[in-house]
Amino acid sequence: MVSAFLLSGFLITAFLMTIAKRITALIRTFRLQSLFLFLYALTMAVAGKHIELFVICVSILILKVGIIPYVLARIVRRINVEEDLGLIMNPQISLIIALLLSYFSYIFAHQIIPKALAVELATFVVSIAAICISFFIMVSRMKALSQVLGLLAMENGIFLAAVAITGGMPFFVEIAFSFDIFVFVIIIQVFVYRVNRLFTHIDTSKINSLKG
Amino acid sequence: MIPAKIFLLCGQVFFILLFAPLVSGFIRKVKNNLRMRKGASIFQPYYNFVKLFSKNQVVSKHASWIFTATPAIVLSSSLAACFLLPVFRPGLSLNTTGDLLAIFFILALGRFFLALAGLDAGSSFGGIGSSREMFISSIAEPAAFVSLFVIGMNSSSTSAAAVAGEHFFRVSTLLAGFAFFMVVIAETSRIPVDNQETHLELTMMHEGMVLEYSGRSLAIIELAISLKQIIFFTMLSWFLLPFFNDTQWQWLQFPLKLLVISMIIAIIEVSFAKMRLFRVVDYLGFAFFIALLAAVSACMGI
Numbered sequence: 001m002v003s004a005f006l007l008s009g010f011l012i013t014a015f016l017m018t019i020a021k022r023i024t025a026l027i028r029t030f031r032l033q034s035l036f037l038f039l040y041a042l043t044m045a046v047a048g049k050h051i052e053l054f055v056i057c058v059s060i061l062i063l064k065v066g067i068i069p070y071v072l073a074r075i076v077r078r079i080n081v082e083e084d085l086g087l088i089m090n091p092q093i094s095l096i097i098a099l100l101l102s103y104f105s106y107i108f109a110h111q112i113i114p115k116a117l118a119v120e121l122a123t124f125v126v127s128i129a130a131i132c133i134s135f136f137i138m139v140s141r142m143k144a145l146s147q148v149l150g151l152l153a154m155e156n157g158i159f160l161a162a163v164a165i166t167g168g169m170p171f172f173v174e175i176a177f178s179f180d181i182f183v184f185v186i187i188i189q190v191f192v193y194r195v196n197r198l199f200t201h202i203d204t205s206k207i208n209s210l211k212g
Numbered sequence: 213m214i215p216a217k218i219f220l221l222c223g224q225v226f227f228i229l230l231f232a233p234l235v236s237g238f239i240r241k242v243k244n245n246l247r248m249r250k251g252a253s254i255f256q257p258y259y260n261f262v263k264l265f266s267k268n269q270v271v272s273k274h275a276s277w278i279f280t281a282t283p284a285i286v287l288s289s290s291l292a293a294c295f296l297l298p299v300f301r302p303g304l305s306l307n308t309t310g311d312l313l314a315i316f317f318i319l320a321l322g323r324f325f326l327a328l329a330g331l332d333a334g335s336s337f338g339g340i341g342s343s344r345e346m347f348i349s350s351i352a353e354p355a356a357f358v359s360l361f362v363i364g365m366n367s368s369s370t371s372a373a374a375v376a377g378e379h380f381f382r383v384s385t386l387l388a389g390f391a392f393f394m395v396v397i398a399e400t401s402r403i404p405v406d407n408q409e410t411h412l413e414l415t416m417m418h419e420g421m422v423l424e425y426s427g428r429s430l431a432i433i434e435l436a437i438s439l440k441q442i443i444f445f446t447m448l449s450w451f452l453l454p455f456f457n458d459t460q461w462q463w464l465q466f467p468l469k470l471l472v473i474s475m476i477i478a479i480i481e482v483s484f485a486k487m488r489l490f491r492v493v494d495y496l497g498f499a500f501f502i503a504l505l506a507a508v509s510a511c512m513g514i
Contacts, residue, residue, distance in 0.1 A: 001381045008386040012502065019498065091494060095501040102505060106512045122383050122514035 003119060006040040007126045010160065011102070014133045017153060018098045018140075019091040023076055026149050027069050030156075034064035037156050040123075044163055052171040053163075059178045060159075068152065068185050075145065075189055079196045088140045097136060102129035123164035130157030144195060148188050155181055217304070224304060225294045231467075232438040233257035235445065235474055242478035257438065261431050269427030272333045282329035283425070283432040289322035290439040297446055298376050300463040307373035312360050312447070315372065319440055323349060326433070330421035337413055341420020344489065348398055348405065348417065351496045356395045358503035359388035363451060365510045376450050383514045387506035389451030394499035396444045398492070400437075403481040405492055415486065445473050 013033040020026040038060045045053035087094070105128035109121060131154050138150035155177075162174075237254040244251025253259075271279060293315045298305040310318070323345065330342035364370035366385050367378040398405040401418040411419055422433050449469035456465050487495060 004381045004383050004386055008383045008390065011383070011387065011505070012390060015498075015502065015505065019494075092497055092501075095498070099501060099505055099508060103508050103512075106508070106514075110512075118382075118514060121512075125509075125512065125514055126383070 002043055003040060003123070006036050006043070007122055009036045010040070010130060010156075011126050014130045014153065014157075015095065015098055017137055017149070018094045018133060021087070021091075023143070023145055024073065026146055027072050027076070030072075030149050030153055031065055031069040033153060033156055034060060034069075037160060038065060040160065041163055052174075055171070056174050056178075059175065063178050063182055064152070064156070068182070071185055071189060072145065072149070075192055079193065088142065094136070094140060098133045101132040101136060105129040105132055120164060124161065127157050127161035127164055130154075130160065133157075144188075144192055148185070148192075152181065152185075220301075221295065221304060221306070224300050225291065228294055228297075228299060228442060229291070229435070229439060232442040233261065233435065235442050235470060236438045238471075239474050239478045239481070242475060243482055246478065246482045257434070261435060264426075264431035264434070265428050267427040269425070269429050272335075272424060275333045275424075278325070279329050279332045279424070280429075282325045282332075283429040283436070285325045286322040287432050287436040287439075289318050289325075290436045290443065293318040293443055294439060296372055297443060298373050299446060299466055302377050302462060303373045305373055307371050310372075311370040312364065312372055312375060313357070313370055315443065315447070316356060316360065319443070320349070320353075322436065322440070326421050330424075333424040335424055337416070337420045337423050340413075341417055341423065344417040345421055347489075348492060348496070351493060352395045352398045352499075355391050355496055355499040355503045356399075358500065358507055359391040359395070359451075362388040362503065362506045362510045365507075372447075378450070379454055381454060382510075384506045384509035384512075385451060385454075387502055387509060389448065391499045391503035391506060392451055393448055394495065394502070396448055397477070397480070398496060400441045400444060402477060404484045404487050404495065407486050442470070445470055448473055 010033060013029050013036060016029045017026060017033070020029055038057055041053060041057045041060060044050075045057055089097075102125070106125050109125045109128055113121065113124060134150045134154035134157055137153065138147045141147055141150065159174075234254060234257070237252075237257045240256070241251045241254045295306050296310045296315050296318075298307065327342040327345055330338035330345075332338075360370065362384055363375055366382060367375050369375070397403075401408055406417045407415065408418070410416060411423075413420075416423075418437075422430065425433055446466070449466070449472075453469050453472060456462075
């Protein structure tokens with residue numbers, strides 16, 4: 001019952017991320033998506049009474065809703081990145097592609113678990129769709145920061161899939177994973193600063209011109 | 213038995229008519245309080261109605277019969293749509309005469325005449341308002357209809373009584389409800405699309421259309437518009453807040469749901485800026501794609 005609300009919110013935020021025109025809007029939407037993920041994991045933890053899942057919920061809340069968006073927003077402020085995101089396609093075409101991706105993810109999910117309950121199927125479809133859409137976000141954006149956000153959103157989708165199928169990954173795997181993501185963001189921060197200092201912008205399509 | 217039902221139905225429509233301006237007043241009050249202002253009382257729309265109703269009206273000598281007939285047509289179209297809406301008891305509506313799509317089309321009749329009346333008096337602002345209103349409603353309609361079809365698919369009937377009694381909590385219905393929510397914001401001329409509070413010439417849409425009206429006609433049009441707003445909010449409450457539908461407590465949960473939806477609308481109005489007119493295309497286009505996504509998910513069965 002509550003999970004339907006949270007899942008549709010998760011899917012809508014994935015769609016919003018494909019058309020977000022400004023980097024601050026993208027970060028805000030990512031934060032919202034992480035919040036939906038946190039609430040979903042919390043309902044699962046309450047329903048299944050998994051103590052490990054509670055700890056993971058707290059780690060999602062601290063890392064993905066709190067620290068990571070904050071760090072990314074600070075990068076944006078520090079390097080005065082232009083707000084324009086360098087979209088390759090116009091919003092309508094991106095939305096059509098996202099729609100097709102979610103349909104394909106349904107076909108895929110139906111092949112894997114044909115006899116699932118409606119709720120499990122819905123969670124699995126939404127998570128696969130979120131993974132595919134985030135991948136599309138990474139491909140269709142030219143700025144390094146928006147590609148980072150695509151990767152983080154993809155990790156959200158993967159976590160949702162894990163919760164849907166197994167009720168959460170093993171505890172140590174998940175903790176290591178969150179820590180990995182955190183370290184990744186820190187490294188990306190340093191990396192983006194360096195790219196910015198060397199090339200005075202972070203548009204990755206311009207780095208391609210360095211190839212011989 | 214049939215006369216008793218008709219008596220109840222008329223009472224329900226009359227109550228909604230009485231209740232409708234209160235929603236506008238409440239939203240205005242919440243907005244003002246969120247902006248740290250005191251704001252007018254929530255009964256201000258009623259005072260406005262009484263004030264306007266007792267005033268003389270001015271009709272341009274170039275205006276035709278359309279101008280004088282429009283207030284009555286708009287009010288009667290809203291009332292007719294109201295008769296199709298089960299509110300206080302499950303099934304208390306003329307549900308054999310029309311469904312959700314009929315509600316939308318009947319309201320479109322009122323809007324059509326408002327746009328004509330805006331053009332009729334020949335003032336330039338009326339023309340701007342009418343053309344913008346038609347522009348917006350023509351791109352809002354696909355999104356609205358696709359989401360209504362999805363809801364019809366999920367409850368296997370587009371009848372308002374069937375939809376109002378459904379316990380949804382399916383991803384597809386909630387997505388369709390979200391798309392319909394975006395449409396409702398455009399249709400009731402709320403902030404990201406239009407601003408009800410301003411009479412600035414360059415930005416007004418709905419206000420531009422009714423600029424020529426005064427006195428009694430204006431009072432009737434405002435009443436009709438608030439009635440249309442309450443109809444849309446009621447439909448939204450079925451799609452987005454499907455708690456305790458189809459129970460004996462429907463008369464109690466109806467005001468509570470309207471309260472929640474009005475609060476959400478007020479918060480959105482305070483926290484967003486009005487969009488440029490051509491950004492509205494992107495906004496409603498997004499609503500359309502969310503509605504399509506809802507259709508795809510309904511086919512998936514989630």
